[in-house]
Amino acid sequence: MKPVRILIVDDHYIVVEGIRSLLQRVSAVEILGAASDAESCMRFLDRRIPDLILLDISLPHTSGIDLCKAIHEKYPRIRILGLSTFKEQSFVRNMLDNGASGYVLKNAGIDELMIAIQTAMKGGKYLSDEVAAALTDQQIDPAAPVITRREKEVLNLIAEGYTNNEIAGRLFVSVTTVDSHRKNLLTKFGAGNTAALVKLAVKMQII
């Protein structure tokens, strides 16, 4: 069986070295090289096509998510494994939506990494346990309440400093409607007033 040829894309030298040293011992894979940003990655691909790319989500300039999309469009046959320290749901979602074959956390060991690579090469999708848990768990912050689309819209406008009146104008609804949403938000967040509501919402990433 031919080894899986891999390109590493990560701007953290130490991480690249870590992966390299881990995978070096495994005969089933061959490291073709490493790129530190989107541009050098694309330039690399002009010359050599790996079977799989280990792609960090947080890159300078272009984000890993955008790069993932670009690679997937131009080279649909290359498998892409997301790689990061974050288990944020939104990133995972974005990566998967943009053609990634999985998502591995940087605290993964060699075993997990190999399973992820093999799963991806077979056409499957691999997610680290914690990542999968975060995905099904829905909420990142367990304290974060479930709010509706409309409520989120209103919440954003409130945080922007608009009054109920102005929000009503923007959303083409009555002031009382906006007021209802606002009251629901206060209840859902357990906030006593707008200030506390906004603070919680910002802290919980929602805004």
Next chain:
Amino acid sequence: MKPVRILIVDDHYIVVEGIRSLLQRVSAVEILGAASDAESCMRFLDRRIPDLILLDISLPHTSGIDLCKAIHEKYPRIRILGLSTFKEQSFVRNMLDNGASGYVLKNAGIDELMIAIQTAMKGGKYLSDEVAAALTDQQIDPAAPVITRREKEVLNLIAEGYTNNEIAGRLFVSVTTVDSHRKNLLTKFGAGNTAALVKLAVKMQII
């Protein structure tokens, strides 16, 4: 010359492997081991004392900053080098304030890492160029206004959801005083109302 004995504290396996593989080739250092969180780090220190600890700032449970403080208090002779992907000023400041001898980004190469280690062992402080630049830049957000101690106090209480009345009670001042501070805050932040004020303040790290 005796090699510098090093403990690595990082919850990302890949990063640990990366550092290990980088430093393995250098005879001037000896890796004693690695810990993945604050607890196992402290347990390690109960038995063996390294000369220097490479400490990730983002750890599970206890943050690297708190751990840094704890180590420095209990073992003041151990040098500590902060390690992270973030160049945020506040973290750097916190690390240095808590006894760290420097701060290295994870995209550092072997050369930089060795210089940092040697500088730290000689009693100096090493900062990555980017980190130093961020530090001298002073303001993270140039738009962040200068607010007084009292204003900050009031701002925090506002964000906690206290009304002017309640704040006045807590600070043992009149309601009108609190109202003045609030008005000044609104002006300084260029916010039209409390909601916008709180959002800006949270986003600008002030809260």
Next chain:
DNA sequence: CCAAAAATCCCCTTTTTACAGGATTGCCCC
């Protein structure tokens, strides 16, 4: 198709903020 959830609307009262003006004290630095 039907029930639950979401979105919409309404009334009324009280409390809190926003806005527009000041004014006074104390303290630090040049």
Next chain:
DNA sequence: GGGGCAATCCTGTAAAAAGGGGATTTTTGG
């Protein structure tokens, strides 16, 4: 020793938001 700033206090009006009730209509998911 005087200017500047921070912190304190004031009066008054107008505008929002909070609190506590409902009620109706769309959506949407099973």
